[in-house]
Amino acid sequence: GRLIHLSPPALLTLGFLLLIALGSVLLKLPIASHAPTAWLDAVFTATSAVTVTGLVVVDTGTHFTLFGQVVIALLIQVGGLGFMTFAVVGAIMLGTKISFIQQRVAQEAFNQTSLDKVMQTAKAVLIYSLLIEAVGFILLTLTWQSSLGWRQASWEAFFYTISAFNNAGFALNANGLIPYVSDWGVNLIITTLFIIGGIGFTVLMDIRQKRRWHQFSTNTRLILLATLIINTVAFLLIWLLEANNPATLGNLSLSDQALAAWFQAVTPRTAGFNTLDIAAMTNASIVLILLLMFIGGGSLSTASGLKIGTFVVLMMATYAFLRQRQDVTVLKRTIPLVQVMKALSLAMTSMLLIFLGIFILDATENATFLNIVFEVVSAMSTVGLSLGLTGQLSEAGRVVVIFLMIAGRLGPLTLAYLVARPHKSRIRYADASLQIG
Amino acid sequence: GRLIHLSPPALLTLGFLLLIALGSVLLKLPIASHAPTAWLDAVFTATSAVTVTGLVVVDTGTHFTLFGQVVIALLIQVGGLGFMTFAVVGAIMLGTKISFIQQRVAQEAFNQTSLDKVMQTAKAVLIYSLLIEAVGFILLTLTWQSSLGWRQASWEAFFYTISAFNNAGFALNANGLIPYVSDWGVNLIITTLFIIGGIGFTVLMDIRQKRRWHQFSTNTRLILLATLIINTVAFLLIWLLEANNPATLGNLSLSDQALAAWFQAVTPRTAGFNTLDIAAMTNASIVLILLLMFIGGGSLSTASGLKIGTFVVLMMATYAFLRQRQDVTVLKRTIPLVQVMKALSLAMTSMLLIFLGIFILDATENATFLNIVFEVVSAMSTVGLSLGLTGQLSEAGRVVVIFLMIAGRLGPLTLAYLVARPHKSRIRYADASLQIG
Numbered sequence: 001g002r003l004i005h006l007s008p009p010a011l012l013t014l015g016f017l018l019l020i021a022l023g024s025v026l027l028k029l030p031i032a033s034h035a036p037t038a039w040l041d042a043v044f045t046a047t048s049a050v051t052v053t054g055l056v057v058v059d060t061g062t063h064f065t066l067f068g069q070v071v072i073a074l075l076i077q078v079g080g081l082g083f084m085t086f087a088v089v090g091a092i093m094l095g096t097k098i099s100f101i102q103q104r105v106a107q108e109a110f111n112q113t114s115l116d117k118v119m120q121t122a123k124a125v126l127i128y129s130l131l132i133e134a135v136g137f138i139l140l141t142l143t144w145q146s147s148l149g150w151r152q153a154s155w156e157a158f159f160y161t162i163s164a165f166n167n168a169g170f171a172l173n174a175n176g177l178i179p180y181v182s183d184w185g186v187n188l189i190i191t192t193l194f195i196i197g198g199i200g201f202t203v204l205m206d207i208r209q210k211r212r213w214h215q216f217s218t219n220t221r222l223i224l225l226a227t228l229i230i231n232t233v234a235f236l237l238i239w240l241l242e243a244n245n246p247a248t249l250g251n252l253s254l255s256d257q258a259l260a261a262w263f264q265a266v267t268p269r270t271a272g273f274n275t276l277d278i279a280a281m282t283n284a285s286i287v288l289i290l291l292l293m294f295i296g297g298g299s300l301s302t303a304s305g306l307k308i309g310t311f312v313v314l315m316m317a318t319y320a321f322l323r324q325r326q327d328v329t330v331l332k333r334t335i336p337l338v339q340v341m342k343a344l345s346l347a348m349t350s351m352l353l354i355f356l357g358i359f360i361l362d363a364t365e366n367a368t369f370l371n372i373v374f375e376v377v378s379a380m381s382t383v384g385l386s387l388g389l390t391g392q393l394s395e396a397g398r399v400v401v402i403f404l405m406i407a408g409r410l411g412p413l414t415l416a417y418l419v420a421r422p423h424k425s426r427i428r429y430a431d432a433s434l435q436i437g
Numbered sequence: 438g439r440l441i442h443l444s445p446p447a448l449l450t451l452g453f454l455l456l457i458a459l460g461s462v463l464l465k466l467p468i469a470s471h472a473p474t475a476w477l478d479a480v481f482t483a484t485s486a487v488t489v490t491g492l493v494v495v496d497t498g499t500h501f502t503l504f505g506q507v508v509i510a511l512l513i514q515v516g517g518l519g520f521m522t523f524a525v526v527g528a529i530m531l532g533t534k535i536s537f538i539q540q541r542v543a544q545e546a547f548n549q550t551s552l553d554k555v556m557q558t559a560k561a562v563l564i565y566s567l568l569i570e571a572v573g574f575i576l577l578t579l580t581w582q583s584s585l586g587w588r589q590a591s592w593e594a595f596f597y598t599i600s601a602f603n604n605a606g607f608a609l610n611a612n613g614l615i616p617y618v619s620d621w622g623v624n625l626i627i628t629t630l631f632i633i634g635g636i637g638f639t640v641l642m643d644i645r646q647k648r649r650w651h652q653f654s655t656n657t658r659l660i661l662l663a664t665l666i667i668n669t670v671a672f673l674l675i676w677l678l679e680a681n682n683p684a685t686l687g688n689l690s691l692s693d694q695a696l697a698a699w700f701q702a703v704t705p706r707t708a709g710f711n712t713l714d715i716a717a718m719t720n721a722s723i724v725l726i727l728l729l730m731f732i733g734g735g736s737l738s739t740a741s742g743l744k745i746g747t748f749v750v751l752m753m754a755t756y757a758f759l760r761q762r763q764d765v766t767v768l769k770r771t772i773p774l775v776q777v778m779k780a781l782s783l784a785m786t787s788m789l790l791i792f793l794g795i796f797i798l799d800a801t802e803n804a805t806f807l808n809i810v811f812e813v814v815s816a817m818s819t820v821g822l823s824l825g826l827t828g829q830l831s832e833a834g835r836v837v838v839i840f841l842m843i844a845g846r847l848g849p850l851t852l853a854y855l856v857a858r859p860h861k862s863r864i865r866y867a868d869a870s871l872q873i874g
């Protein structure tokens with residue numbers, strides 16, 4: 001049929017939109033919520049879940065019934081691990097041959113060249129994800145069973161494991177994870193889940209196969225190093241900036257300060273949980289969080305944002321320029337110019353969308369500039385942190401944020417494929433001599 | 438002596454710093470102001486004048502005496518037209534041979550290869566600038582003589598001509614040009630002066646020599662087209678966004694609305710005058726102005742910012758990526774990758790400095806995020822518009838803004854030369870395969 005003629009990115013986008021539509025209908029059902037849910041709120045919630053953002057216009061814990069919450073968890077799981085993985089693995093299990101179209105879809109999603117490798121990858125993604133989630137689920141259940149009882153503990157463990165591993169940031173409590181600010185078990189389990197989920201599957205597979213640092217690929221070492229550096233710097237800065245703020249870290253013990261600073265340092269890329277009141281943090285911390293949200297997590301992960309690899313390439317290109325080096329290098333490897341160009345274009349596209357989002361929301365919303373900037377970056381990087389604007393958004397504003405969440409999760413690459421097919425011009429124009437800088 | 442060993446950019450920077458030091462001492466003199474001027478305020482004012490920014494911590498018209506105001510005008514003229522031009526032309530006039538070092542300085546500044554061409558350019562810059570300023574001075578004097586009398590009219594015309602042509606944005610009135618919001622003569626003379634000053638001398642020379650559109654260089658046509666498009670879009674958007682705002686355009690006649698919208702659309706790149714109360718504009722307009730300030734004017738002009746050419750290259754690179762074209766093209770010319778890399782690096786360096794400025798001011802100042810972002814972008818692009826923060830800056834904040842104005846005017850290229858010499862590595866590392874996006 002006509003579907004055959006759709007390009008892989010178009011198919012991916014269509015799948016996302018269908019999943020959001022299905023989720024919206026399910027969340028709109030009377031059994032999904034205690035009070036009626038407006039269509040726009042149902043679509044917003046479904047979009048937030050499928051794009052693993054975590055921005056909410058209604059409180060997940062009190063507005064939705066257990067049925068509604070299970071729907072949200074499943075939307076997160078399917079959206080996060082990717083309906084692509086599900087489709088490919090499902091096709092393998094059913095023993096059917098993968099059509100040419102599906103094959104191309106899979107290749108697009110996993111950036112691999114061989115179909116075998118795609119299937120292997122898809123299977124591995126699913127198996128390892130479920131294994132990691134199982135461990136997280138057991139640990140969280142054990143942690144919570146004494147206070148909540150087995151039944152409630154296992155349900156909340158189920159929800160939070162999915163929400164954390166998929167970097168969704170949905171919480172069952174309107175205060176997020178603030179009640180657990182000093183709970184080392186909950187903090188370490190949840191941050192471990194979302195850091196593993198957000199670092200990228202090729203990195204995880206490389207670690208699992210090679211096991212030794214010097215055998216890791218350049219990409220793996222780069223992502224691990226960059227993650228370590230970014231997390232450490234963010235941790236120290238947030239601790240420093242909030243240590244004397246009585247509304248955040250000020251009244252905690254030294255060890256609890258470290259724990260909360262750690263959580264707030266790692267959650268913006270792009271889990272979106274919070275154990276502190278973000279709006280009560282100092283302005284400098286909030287600006288730092290803005291940058292962290294923009295950077296985002298690893299490629300081929302449940303995290304979104306610009307991506308760590310892209311950010312490092314941009315930084316190294318700038319460094320090479322400032323040092324006046326001819327080659328852009330990192331870890332004794334040269335970054336090809338075409339990679340730098342790709343990173344540049346991704347960053348520019350993201351920034352243009354962020355600028356447009358800020359510009360439009362500034363016209364439609366009656367809110368401070370900071371709240372709007374924060375909301376737009378949070379939506380575009382599918383983080384889900386907010387300074388409180390989400391619930392007060394006008395209808396136009398909700399539509400804008402829905403669009404940003406979808407654009408942010410699909411990413412500029414997919415959007416690019418939607419508007420154009422690769423094009424090799426037959427005309428090669430003479431070089432221009434332009435004045436720059 | 439030792440000066441011989443300084444690189445051209447270091448010499449340029451040193452010259453700037455010496456000019457600022459000289460200006461600070463002159464402005465600190467008792468005869469320069471009616472009330473004593475603090476050292477930090479003198480340095481701030483001198484820096485703002487030499488970097489043609491126009492941010493002020495004391496009111497130019499009431500705090501400084503005529504002597505002080507003349508000092509400010511001269512600092513603007515020397516800083517704006519460039520002490521480089523003065524030095525080169527001065528050397529020619531004195532008939533002395535230009536030393537090898539001066540030759541390299543001149544080449545660096547004008548991006549030309551032959552010394553003869555440098556001298557020609559330097560001479561042309563000075564002659565045409567003074568000619569244009571002379572015309573502006575006469576027209577403004579004639580405009581103001583009926584209301585102010587010849588003496589005061591000629592003095593104000595002298596000051597505003599220098600301030601406008603050099604894109605400095607200094608005004609003799611605390612309200613800027615707000616009193617002239619409906620004055621077509623003043624508006625058209627001053628916008629023409631700062632647009633000509635800010636478009637770049639090579640463009641002006643090209644227009645003067647070729648006279649016909651199809652003979653213009655690609656660079657000239659690109660800059661003219663981009664300027665036209667950016668100014669037109671900004672003009673229409675600001676008119677639209679402010680038409681119903683009683684604090685700005687709302688109470689003006691339709692023709693005066695057009696005039697004021699035009700003025701506010703062209704002043705952010707990077708003249709910095711205002712005929713409306715910027716702080717009273719809608720948030721959407723302010724966000725648009727932020728973008729315009731960031732873009733800035735033409736290369737080799739009295740304007741600063743990222744520069745129009747750089748912005749266009751970034752836009753075309755992103756467009757090529759989204760359309761999946763192999764070559765980045767504009768006006769049927771290919772933009773070499775090395776140009777794109779340069780544009781990318783300039784933009785990244787500017788954005789890093791802007792981010793750092795926002796981060797630090799957020800820690801040192803008690804101000805809204807918007808006011809801080811606006812102040813930092815305005816200082817870094819040497820625009821001089823403000824939402825009112827400048828006068829309330831802490832001492833630390835003033836130091837940060839002084840640094841931003843100098844960094845913004847010298848530009849990332851000069852800063853790059855200061856930290857490193859061109860470096861061709863003997864080692865060529867193997868290509869890395871990194872995940873991006």
Ligand SMILES: [K+]
Pocket residue numbers: 052053054167168169270271272382383384
């Ligand atoms: K999230």
Ligand SMILES: [K+]
Pocket residue numbers: 489490491604605606707708709819820821
């Ligand atoms: K200015």
